[in-house]
Amino acid sequence: MAASSSFCSQRTLPLRTPSHSHSKLSSRHSLVRLPASGSYSYPSPYLYSESNNYCSGTRAAKIGLKASATPAAPVMDQTSSSSPAVSTVVEVDLGDRSYPIYIGSGLLDQPQLLQRHVHGKQVLVVTNTTIAPLYLDKTIWALTDRNPNVKVESVILPDGEQYKNMETLMKVFDKAIESRMDRRCTFVALGGGVIGDMCGYAAASYLRGVNFIQIPTTVMAQVDSSVGGKTGINHRLGKNLIGAFYQPQCVLVDIDTLNTLPDRELASGLAEVIKYGLIRDAEFFEWQEKNMQALMARDSRAFTYAIKCSCENKAQVVSLDELESGLRATLNLGHTFGHAIETGFGYGQWLHGEAVAAGMVMAVDMSRRLGWIDDSLVKRVLNILQQAKLPTAPPESMTVDMFKSVMAVDKKVADGLLRLILLKGPLGSCVFTGEYDRQALDDTLRAFCKS
Numbered sequence: 516m517a518a519s520s521s522f523c524s525q526r527t528l529p530l531r532t533p534s535h536s537h538s539k540l541s542s543r544h545s546l547v548r549l550p551a552s553g554s555y556s557y558p559s560p561y562l563y564s565e566s567n568n569y570c571s572g573t574r575a576a577k578i579g580l581k582a583s584a585t586p587a588a589p590v591m592d593q594t595s596s597s598s599p600a601v602s603t604v605v606e607v608d609l610g611d612r613s614y615p616i617y618i619g620s621g622l623l624d625q626p627q628l629l630q631r632h633v634h635g636k637q638v639l640v641v642t643n644t645t646i647a648p649l650y651l652d653k654t655i656w657a658l659t660d661r662n663p664n665v666k667v668e669s670v671i672l673p674d675g676e677q678y679k680n681m682e683t684l685m686k687v688f689d690k691a692i693e694s695r696m697d698r699r700c701t702f703v704a705l706g707g708g709v710i711g712d713m714c715g716y717a718a719a720s721y722l723r724g725v726n727f728i729q730i731p732t733t734v735m736a737q738v739d740s741s742v743g744g745k746t747g748i749n750h751r752l753g754k755n756l757i758g759a760f761y762q763p764q765c766v767l768v769d770i771d772t773l774n775t776l777p778d779r780e781l782a783s784g785l786a787e788v789i790k791y792g793l794i795r796d797a798e799f800f801e802w803q804e805k806n807m808q809a810l811m812a813r814d815s816r817a818f819t820y821a822i823k824c825s826c827e828n829k830a831q832v833v834s835l836d837e838l839e840s841g842l843r844a845t846l847n848l849g850h851t852f853g854h855a856i857e858t859g860f861g862y863g864q865w866l867h868g869e870a871v872a873a874g875m876v877m878a879v880d881m882s883r884r885l886g887w888i889d890d891s892l893v894k895r896v897l898n899i900l901q902q903a904k905l906p907t908a909p910p911e912s913m914t915v916d917m918f919k920s921v922m923a924v925d926k927k928v929a930d931g932l933l934r935l936i937l938l939k940g941p942l943g944s945c946v947f948t949g950e951y952d953r954q955a956l957d958d959t960l961r962a963f964c965k966s
């Protein structure tokens with residue numbers, strides 16, 4: 516890997532002005548338990564198929580998922596035009612707490628999908644100032660169409676990562692209590708990852724637990740944060756340090772909501788899509804390399820395929836390790852570095868996916884320094900992130916001390932030992948470990964920071 520100056524020169528976005536809102540005017544636009552100091556090796560379980568139907572029923576069967584029989588997306592020509600998406604369902608298998616992820620176009624126009632998961636007569640929709648004008652009325656209609664016994668209330672929160680805190684969370688509790696929501700009520704998260712995390716945590720806490728539904732409206736939420744039951748809020752000293760594992764009744768991914776998503780938010784979500792390929796799905800990563808331009812152009816077939824594959828990957832991991840005892844931590848490639856950027860630079864200054872992208876480059880750099888991957892994989896990671904218009908280095912204001920200070924309180928620290936997710940071996944393989952040369956970490960931090 517190149518020296519420090521090379522990393523800074525590869526930054527693709529200045530990213531100094533926060534932008535969180537959707538805009539209609541946007542351009543095209545068996546549990547695994549590990550000792551605290553141990554390591555977990557996570558090779559890819561997939562083999563190449565002879566066809567390009569990477570997310571075919573055969574592939575889904577290999578990873579033990581229940582999925583509807585849906586034609587797989589082919590490897591697409593970069594100039595292919597958008598076409599109607601085909602709905603599909605991915606099941607998160609958690610025994611009596613299993614739930615479906617519905618993926619497709621126009622799902623908010625199908626009220627039966629939501630209504631089958633509402634068990635009481637009261638619903639509280641939690642959304643924000645950006646999403647409410649776009650999708651709140653449609654969501655209320657979907658919940659109440661030919662269903663007059665259901666009463667829907669809503670609470671509209673300010674938009675942005677900087678509001679993912681206890682003060683804002685109390686607004687949800689205030690509305691629920693004022694509306695006399697009972698134990699059979701359902702909370703509905705309508706928005707991106709911030710709304711999903713806060714609504715889920717509120718649902719886990721209100722009356723010691725009520726039902727909730729996820730309706731994610733950003734790429735980030737659709738491929739990652741809405742799936743798996745991680746909920747919570749930030750603390751000034753660290754991201755997501757306060758929260759709970761709490762599973763939804765269902766996740767409804769209407770890809771039409773991406774039509775109002777700004778380009779920057781769309782790119783941010785693609786960081787998580789890229790992550791799945793790097794840590795466990797080489798075929799999916801190679802598909803992304805061929806189709807990143809289709810994703811950037813918002814091709815509906817490409818996005819339906821990418822969301823489906825991402826959700827399949829996460830669903831399998833969550834099914835095996837719901838409470839992140841070891842295996843699930845591998846989903847956090849780049850997140851330890853990325854969370855340090857978000858906390859140190861200020862919540863909301865960089866989008867989560869932007870910070871994760873820079874964090875992945877740092878994790879890849881450290882993996883190379885340890886001799887666990889070769890230079891060709893480093894170049895492929897840089898190339899695909901640049902194609903997605905994501906940053907490949909942290910903000911210039913981040914220092915080594917800032918990284919170390921925040922990383923010291925990361926959730927993956929155990930018995931004073933910082934455990935990291937790093938790539939090791941061929942594409943699609945990674946480890947979650949505290950057994951690494953500390954000098955490699957120091958060298959990586961110095962390569963990316965001025966001091």
